[in-house]
Amino acid sequence: MDPRYSVFASRFVGPSGTRLLMDDLGEALAAGEDLCNLGGGNPARIPALQALFRARLRATLDDGTFDRVSGVYDGPQGNREFLRAVRDLLRREYGWPVEVDHIAVTAGSQSSFFILFNLFTGHCVDGRRRYLDLPLTPEYIGYADIAIEADALRARRPLIEHLDARQFKYRVDFPAFDLAADSGAVCVSRPTNPTGNVLDADEMSRLVEITASADVPLIVDNAYGVPFPGIVFDAVEPVWAEHVVYCLSLSKLGLPGLRTGIVVARPDIIEAIRSFNAILTLATGSLGAVLATDLVASGEVLRVVTEVVRPYYRQRVADAVSWCARHFDGIDYHVHKPEGAIFLWLWFPDLPITAQELYARLKARGVLVIPGHFFFPGLAGDWPHRHQCIRVSYAQDPVQVEHGIRVIGEEVRRAWQG
Ligand SMILES: Cc1ncc(COP(=O)(O)O)c(C=O)c1O
Numbered sequence: 001m002d003p004r005y006s007v008f009a010s011r012f013v014g015p016s017g018t019r020l021l022m023d024d025l026g027e028a029l030a031a032g033e034d035l036c037n038l039g040g041g042n043p044a045r046i047p048a049l050q051a052l053f054r055a056r057l058r059a060t061l062d063d064g065t066f067d068r069v070s071g072v073y074d075g076p077q078g079n080r081e082f083l084r085a086v087r088d089l090l091r092r093e094y095g096w097p098v099e100v101d102h103i104a105v106t107a108g109s110q111s112s113f114f115i116l117f118n119l120f121t122g123h124c125v126d127g128r129r130r131y132l133d134l135p136l137t138p139e140y141i142g143y144a145d146i147a148i149e150a151d152a153l154r155a156r157r158p159l160i161e162h163l164d165a166r167q168f169k170y171r172v173d174f175p176a177f178d179l180a181a182d183s184g185a186v187c188v189s190r191p192t193n194p195t196g197n198v199l200d201a202d203e204m205s206r207l208v209e210i211t212a213s214a215d216v217p218l219i220v221d222n223a224y225g226v227p228f229p230g231i232v233f234d235a236v237e238p239v240w241a242e243h244v245v246y247c248l249s250l251s252k253l254g255l256p257g258l259r260t261g262i263v264v265a266r267p268d269i270i271e272a273i274r275s276f277n278a279i280l281t282l283a284t285g286s287l288g289a290v291l292a293t294d295l296v297a298s299g300e301v302l303r304v305v306t307e308v309v310r311p312y313y314r315q316r317v318a319d320a321v322s323w324c325a326r327h328f329d330g331i332d333y334h335v336h337k338p339e340g341a342i343f344l345w346l347w348f349p350d351l352p353i354t355a356q357e358l359y360a361r362l363k364a365r366g367v368l369v370i371p372g373h374f375f376f377p378g379l380a381g382d383w384p385h386r387h388q389c390i391r392v393s394y395a396q397d398p399v400q401v402e403h404g405i406r407v408i409g410e411e412v413r414r415a416w417q418g
Pocket of ligand 1 (some may be wrong): 224
């Protein structure tokens with residue numbers, strides 16, 4: 001790195017898990033059919049959804065909406081009609097007492113986290129330094145590199161609960177989870193990327209309680225959750241309280257290219273997001289919001305989630321788990337109970353090579369996965385577990401997914417054979 005770059009820049013231009021992930025995604029895109037990409041976070045291309053968004057796009061072209069919104073900057077809080085549609089949906093579906101000033105649009109959730117993490121952590125105006133606490137790891141790779149001050153994240157190890165059929169589930173270790181006075185915020189993804197874990201109602205209410213009494217925001221990353229995209233396999237209730245910062249995104253509904261995130265939070269936090277948006281991007285992009293407005297306003301998005309998105313991923317995950325059973329025969333493996341999101345989190349205890357080495361061997365065979373150690377942002381100390389796991393996306397073409405799982409089985413066996 002050029003030593004004349006700023007310290008601020010050095011947080012971004014050095015090696016990072018997020019960069020590796022996105023580079024792999026770009027490489028896989030360029031390689032086309034030659035690479036079996038089970039690494040990235042792209043959602044599935046579900047034909048019924050694609051048809052729906054194409055129809056919406058055509059309607060915006062025909063009725064003049066496209067000309068109207070593409071020719072102007074939206075306000076830094078986002079497209080007003082979309083904000084109203086989201087407010088109405090949250091009031092109708094969950095009874096949340098939210099107004100338009102509780103909601104802001106961003107350039108995708110990743111951008112929401114950049115704003116939120118840097119709002120609540122680092123050296124603060126009162127002279128204190130604050131940190132972001134993650135009650136559970138593994139956690140989303142994208143959190144690792146976005147706080148401007150180094151070492152802003154603090155994470156905990158989970159408890160591991162063993163279930164039937166080689167499945168297990170991570171649980172928040174509440175006795176070990178206390179919030180120090182220098183906690184700036186707490187963050188969880190629900191469902192969790194990479195594991196497919198869904199924190200249960202009891203875990204969520206305890207987190208709401210702990211953060212309320214410590215007077216820190218609880219950021220809930222809902223990139224896969226309800227009301228949309230709804231990639232959660234059992235009934236789940238979202239939580240709301242004045243100090244909850246609820247993050248949504250249109251990406252996993254099928255529009256990752258349109259970079260649309262939504263934050264629902266106290267008006268003073270939304271005000272701060274407006275300011276960040278204005279300075280970073282002037283205004284947020286309107287196209288995602290415009291395509292989704294009618295779907296959200298009419299509630300049609302809930303039908304699409306229930307009838308199209310959720311059944312699609314439910315079938316995909318069932319297939320992927322059965323392929324593991326078939327192709328991992330004789331291997332000591334565990335799979336995290338897939339309760340939501342689009343990934344299988346595979347654990348090979350006592351794997352004689354690291355997950356990083358397994359990743360490299362799989363990549364050499366044209367199969368991309370993500371090695372597990374990237375998903376422990378902020379976790380201090382070494383924990384062998386983090387080198388024994390990989391994340392595998394099951395959102396892509398089923399033939400490819402089965403092929404990838406077969407190759408993973410072959411490479412794990414080969415590692416054991418030395
Ligand atoms: C848990 C989680 N949060 C946030 C994001 C970022 O989503 P967006 O495309 O809205 O930036 C992702 C993307 O993979 C994710 O998995």
